[in-house]
Amino acid sequence: MASHGYKNGNIAHSRNGRPLNIQENTTDRAKIDGSYEIIKSTPRRKESECRLDLSHQKGLSASQNNANGGINESTRLRSKDVSVLPGVGRERAVLVLLALGNFCVGASISLQAPFFPHEAERKGSNSTEYGFVFSVFELTIFFFGPIFAKIVPIVKPRFMLIAGLFYVGAACVLFGFLNKSPPGATFLSLAIATRIAEGIGTAGFQTAVFSIVAAEFPNSLATSYSIQQTVFGAGLVAGPTVGGCLYQIGGFMAPFVSIGVLLLLCDVLVYFLMPATEEPNEGQKTGDMLKFWGNIGILLDAYCVFCTFVIIGYNAAVLEPHLRQFNLEPYMVGLVFVLNGTVYACTAWIWGKAADKTVRTKELCIVACLLLCASLLLLGPAPFLPFPTAVWTVMLALGLFGLGSGGTIVPSFVGSFRDTLKRGFADDLSTYGLVSSVFTVSHSMGAFVGPTLGGYLLDSVGYRMGTMVLLGNEVLLILALCIYVVVHRKPSEDKEPLLKEVT
Template sequence: MKLPSFTKRQWLTLVVFGVADFCNAICVSLQAPFYPHEAESKGAKATEYGLVFGVFELVVFLVSPLYGQHLNRLGPKFLFNAGIFTVGTCAILFGLLDRVNEHYPFIALSFLIRIVEAMGNAAFLTASFAMIAKEFPDNVATTFASLETFFGLGLIVGPTVGGALYELGGYTTPFAIMGSILFLSAVMTAFVLPSHDQADEIAHQGTSSLLQVLRIPGVLLAAASIIVTSTSIGFLQATLEPHLRRTFNLSPVVLGVMFVVNGGTYALTAPCFGWLCDSKVRPKLVTIAGCVLIILGFSLVGPAPFLAFEPELSVVITGLVCHGLGIAAQLVASFTDALRTSIDYGFPNNLETYGLISGLWTSTFALGAFIGPSMAGILFDTVGFRHATMFVVALNALVMALVLLFVLFARRPRSFKEVSADEYLLGVSGSSDQPEFLQGVRPNGRAAAAAAPVLVAAAERPPGANGYIAASSYKNRHGMWRRRDSGTVVIGPYSASYGSLESRGFLETVA
């Protein structure tokens, strides 16, 4: 596995993102071992403090698409830093709740702080995913997976660190220390992270929406994959502990180690799946492999009712390893697949699209993380753990079948040939140095008039990652999406959406 050749700026960005992801994940997860006990001492019931945890994912699901849609207007660096500062502040405030002695004020403040913290976390994640796509256009999957490793490690370390600091200094200590560390990382990112000042892209703000992205079948399947994957994670978080405790009579320390198995496997293998998606394998094939691994994992952890053997600890561990491999494959592949597919279908290759896909990923993951524990608790109480696991198996089997059918029968979108402004000018000027595919072609008066706005847009748009010119955007009236139903002919491999080759009366060839 060859390391990508990043620039100094890219390596620095990657390090800053890694530190921020790690600290942020610790802050949002460190209260798990001791907050329920503190809440019960104030008179709260399990339903109440369970919703304190659940409302976090619900808020992330609701606000992430809004952040993604308005990323250009807010600015990715501002959104990133504001999110970290918000999470750090809320972590410190959450550590002061032990001073609230009344039952209802304690629960109300817990909800309020957790909701604001979720808004900051959603901002942080949405901006970070978009900036990854912007800074690493050729290695999106690899860098995304690497940062997911840091975030996954933070989620694993968070409860351990929180429990240790709680034993050392009481309820306030873990929140005060980790919140302050996150503040310091926010200061570092404010000075180190590059800015993305793109006034040309802001002019197109609002031309794309999440609903338009979800109309693309490939993106919709990627979103479904994220939901079922995060559902499986939340399912085990809610029910694995009572299942193992009642079946094997394990100590709390061993139970904690069992939770590290799938999370650690995910953190260690995510970069490998990112590398595969970037260089070797279609992301949807990786998604299918992820579904198979999760189905296998849940069938062993139960074990499934159709398997004729009783639960064994070694089999459970094997199942958790398979689950960790499956969630790594699906989460990494889904982000890469959604981004590439949306661009292939005509969305501009710019920060606006990156923000939309980032918001989609964050929102759908949160939706699954909300559904998973909710359904797990109901099914665990009604049918038991072994039969309850079939819910996750069925969901993944359905997504796997749909993705497999899509891979076998869906038609891939037509590839675009990027034509620069200089090539176009050479082509319409009749110069002998014009590109080969434009030689002998000149527009008449109507073609020149129709092409004028396209020429302006192409001339003003910078090269590089923004190479998809304005005429290729989803809603542009000159674009392929609008012309597909108008009878416009596409000549050769060059799309009419670029304004370089017109048809039906718009071109005259030189005899």
């Protein structure tokens, strides 16, 4: 965005002292980004004497803008530079850089799944021990996600993004040298320490991404967020495939060093090309975490994400034993495993578009949860269905799950953000950080609980009945969402503006 000054050289400033994008016209009225109007009486008129016309577009009132999910962009504290890439708009540059980082981080998370268990067994670790190497990553995100959400207004999202990418890249490279470690406790300790470092970096990276998306794309929040989730999901899907190929070519070290170096190169690009989301502000306060989480709507959004990742973790742990009855070739098993991730990556943006066009995100979550219920019914299939287990039912179920998971993750994040602003939280980095914790905390805890619960249910009741336990949980979630919608949906709720008129 270019900055335009008054003819006498005076510059209009926002309440925080930052220059506003103002352009004069012949009627002595200045427009800001096409969304706000400042009525001037003198060139040096104080901002407190100005009136903000909160119309988002011609003929659209502030309450209608709020009902459509629009956010007041004048409250965004953005750097003055339009873009550091010639010929590329600022928003497009930010979107591409975040997407590149998301893909690389997603690939690094799932990279070791096909071959690390074999290497760990060769080093003397049993399944419980190397299983903890996987789960400690999610536990780390669970504990550090809220911390980073709390401090992101202080350290700034750009710095957190760069630091997070560096941690993930360095940890990924170091993980590749574990095959040089002595076997036994030394190998296990180094593997756990490296995964903890990777989890810290991922928690910081995810918090920064959510904060930047919320700050940079106020009028297309859901769509922009769904794009990042799509690319992240593509990285998760590509990770095992890329890792397996590199492992076959160059051994244990090759996949980790390759992806780690790619992450570090991505970090360099972000360092030089990513514009600052907010200029330094010494008065920026951290958000109230307890107040934020003390809300039924936020808890329901978090539980939607949690339940989705419980199912993902459940299938990651016990779907393969369920598929053994079909005597599938290894490549077919791999295709079955990546099916839900592929469908998710292809359809998440659709949920984002839908969430951008409505304020009824809880209703979108209900529709998505119904798709997850249909998936769980077919996956086993349910004991009361009149057809046996077949490959087609499993693949159809995973496709439905991939479709539904986008509808629980994307609308939950967007709904949390909008509801938090309606509760009176400031539209600034402190709130963006708090909302990011909805995903980091619930995602990591679900990914940790899912495999653990899956192993227990497989041993105790079997895979088919285990899916019925998850189905019962989804039904309870749908009931809770329906009750919330009925109780909280008031005619006046959609008419309340996010920002009141300032005189």
